[in-house]
Amino acid sequence: MFELFLLLLVVNIIFLMLKNRQKSPENSTINCQKQPLNLDLLPAKNGEEPTMQFLLEFVEILTNYIRKTFDRSTKVLDFHHPHQLLEGMEGFNLELSDQPESLEQILVDCRDTLKYGVRTGHPRFFNQLSTGLDIVGLAGEWLTSTANTNMFTYEIAPVFVLMEQLTLKKMREIIGWPVGEGDGIFSPGGAISNMYSVMIARYKFFPEVKTKGMAAAPRLVLFTSEHSHYSIKKTSAALGFGTENLILLNTDERGRVIPADLEAKVIEAKQKGYVPMFVNATAGTTVYGAFDPINEIADICEKYNMWLHVDGAWGGGLLMSRKHRHKLNGVERANSVTWNPHKMMGVPLQCSAILVRERGLLQGCNSMCAGYLFQPDKQYDVTYDTGDKAIQCGRHVDIFKFWLMWKAKGTVGFEQHIDKCLDLSAYLYNKIKNREGFEMVFNGEPQHTNVCFWYIPLSLRGLSDGEERRERLHKVAPKIKAMMMESGTTMVGYQPQGDKVNFFRMVISNPAATRSDIDFLVEEIERLGHDL
Amino acid sequence: MFELFLLLLVVNIIFLMLKNRQKSPENSTINCQKQPLNLDLLPAKNGEEPTMQFLLEFVEILTNYIRKTFDRSTKVLDFHHPHQLLEGMEGFNLELSDQPESLEQILVDCRDTLKYGVRTGHPRFFNQLSTGLDIVGLAGEWLTSTANTNMFTYEIAPVFVLMEQLTLKKMREIIGWPVGEGDGIFSPGGAISNMYSVMIARYKFFPEVKTKGMAAAPRLVLFTSEHSHYSIKKTSAALGFGTENLILLNTDERGRVIPADLEAKVIEAKQKGYVPMFVNATAGTTVYGAFDPINEIADICEKYNMWLHVDGAWGGGLLMSRKHRHKLNGVERANSVTWNPHKMMGVPLQCSAILVRERGLLQGCNSMCAGYLFQPDKQYDVTYDTGDKAIQCGRHVDIFKFWLMWKAKGTVGFEQHIDKCLDLSAYLYNKIKNREGFEMVFNGEPQHTNVCFWYIPLSLRGLSDGEERRERLHKVAPKIKAMMMESGTTMVGYQPQGDKVNFFRMVISNPAATRSDIDFLVEEIERLGHDL
Known part of the structure; x- marks a missing residue:
């Protein structure tokens, strides 16, 4: 023993x-x-x-x-x-x-x-449209870097090329294009996706620009809302249109394009002898989260034969929700759509798709038939070599993490996530809309998860509206934000917009956030700002 | 017991x-x-x-x-x-x-x-310019996706933004710009980096194009070698120049630009009333691995006041080698340089830099001052918010893996890797240059790791040069490649070039490759092709 x-x-x-x-x-x-x-x-x-x-x-x-x-x-x-x-x-x-x-x-x-x-995955990180850390998406990204390959040919990325094809088709079905017909590609971000849309539109109407340059086209004008993303402006400059030929459209109080203003400006441009070519409708603006009325804009685009692009970089995710997808009604009439799964759908950066209704345009617009990559005499069906559609040569594999997340969540999982985020933002809106010290930037429940508000410190509450109050209020959000970052407790963005002085823009895409985190944010702003 | x-x-x-x-x-x-x-x-x-x-x-x-x-x-x-x-x-x-x-x-x-x-990390994968799997680089990429942030502001990527800044400075020092002065940014790939170079050149000479479009400029022409990468052509189309305004330059037998041809074509363009604006010199062409004579091209650019861009996507890595950097002599005279660490330096995809000699141009060309991102009233030095230099908005963190590899290898480690790859390609060249059944596409030791050759099956060896032999030879490489892929033993690229029928282009950037793998490749081609 x-x-x-x-x-x-x-x-x-x-x-x-x-x-x-x-x-x-x-x-x-x-x-x-x-x-x-x-x-x-x-x-x-x-x-x-x-x-x-x-x-x-x-x-x-x-x-x-x-x-x-x-x-x-x-x-x-x-x-x-x-x-x-x-x-x-x-x-x-x-x-x-x-x-x-x-x-x-x-x-x-x-x-x-x-x-x-x-x-950025912390439950109290609200600073950007892309937040959160999805574990399956993360695993997908680790695998992608382990595979370390390139999307340009089927030859060296057979599985990823097919995943991209199937996922893009699924996205087109969700947009509402018949049997998912059309085309598309994943690009390094929404700005590049938007750039594609303008390039393709130009190729559709003036294909000779590809060979002869902008000199071969009349003076072309583009339209987008004054609330739209600045990438449309960057693209107008880069592609040789010039930012002056990008006409900004007026919006209503909620940041939505006023269709009548579009039509008036189209007519005005035509009277000047310019050619209206392209309209960008935003589905989910960056600051207000506004959805432009796509159907009314589509009517005008059809009437005047203009390309309709829907920039759904931020709002495209709502298409996954039976409850909220009506905000994009008419999207199926778009000629092209930008949709960034790396924003509202919580996919790790970078993951952005440009979807095009007409097949062949992407190829026609961008192909240069490089012999060393796209050999026609390969042993497999070379229509799967999609690299020549891109403005890039090497292209990072952005599809796998998204495909894997879709497998792991199912379509229903994305829907639940989106519904939950919109519920949370409604909760925030209802919590602060009549709360002492808070003032909404616009009235009514937000369309997206964007909740825009001012916090009014005690010292400003008695002050009547005027230059002094505006000037002082403009300094409040930056001060609170600086203290927030220095204490490291939470992060939320702020900015001015048009004639509105600095206000907070709360956005919720973070799957880790709960009501308690929203409560925390509100109380933290009060704690830091009360005595300013 | x-x-x-x-x-x-x-x-x-x-x-x-x-x-x-x-x-x-x-x-x-x-x-x-x-x-x-x-x-x-x-x-x-x-x-x-x-x-x-x-x-x-x-x-x-x-x-x-x-x-x-x-x-x-x-x-x-x-x-x-x-x-x-x-x-x-x-x-x-x-x-x-x-x-x-x-x-x-x-x-x-x-x-x-x-x-x-x-x-793609397999010791016998030679199919692309980007090969290999660096373990530290891989770890860097896993960390990057775990951090899942965005390069646009210091606010949410403080460490990565500084790493980018320091690494770009180091690269500029290596190029030879005094005290590393200048500017730059990491982009999603060489094609986009090249696109930046043309955009910035246009902004430098015709800044009004940004607002007024190409109509504000005279007819601009660009020059690049017939052996250069197809992204220059894609960019001419995309940015509104038109591919017809991209003039292709003749090369010598080794694929290097003939400077006299450049000057003749510049003069010809000027005589037609066009404005020669931009010259791309390739440092390491895709197929032949040729280095254009930068100094002689720079002389012509200075004489005619043109922007000189050096596309060192593939060959830029040689700057890290004291033995081989002379091939880029004159690169310090360039106005901008593309350099892809994800090619010759073995960094995981995507990692490409555009470097610009004159500070301020990137910002001037691309900035749109989006209020919601680049608030001037932040608590830190906002010159570190580099996002407005980019044509992108969100930008993936491509710097960390590169920075981490540099830490782990030191400059000397990159040098050793590059010297080793070039030694291996010399080994291959010497092995096959007089070998029965092999024929070199051009004579002389390769400048880069590109070794271009035909394999001549037994049945073609007696045939005299002529249409029949050409036609049959054209089919050999695709057949061998198909068998190679089906047996899964090794991978190497092939393509035609100009009037040369399909030939193999061997490139070595893979740190795992040894002489035994080169031997294997040669024998495998013989095994598969001998009886064709």
């Missing part, structure tokens, strides 16, 4: 030793005396063990970060000014050098990079 | 059981009776354990894939035609559905996605 006991004891000790050996830093390949370098990793001879060891230690850093990100007691950020980070923080040196660092130091650098960054 | 033996046996069994328990699928959270869904992961309540479990199982899939990728007994790819993958392979279904899949199925999907893909 005593023998048995002794043996068990010994076994126990051995077991514990073995267990510790796995975790002990002294024993790991990474932390041993001779600090291993990048050169010791695969493809080096005998590189397998150090590689696995390095990746496992590295993944532990990431999983710790992920765990903490969802913990509300963690700060959203640990703010430092540029000069502070540039001077170097406790051994975190951003400068690059001639000689290699040890892998141990590389892991420290990774930890520090995360430490001084911003936790 | 027998007791002891028995006990040891029992202990052994327990030990094995415990060990197996860790691996057994029946016991993991993922594979238990109630199959967990995406909804069970963080941010769900009690989501931490399933999340960690899911990520660990997932990482095991990735690390297994990585391990096998570097194992030469693994196939480079398991080729299937599009219709085969679309029909569904043994439970791998690409279609998206309304209802969620279990996380168990998600893991299977991930495994299958990798199974039917192409191992």
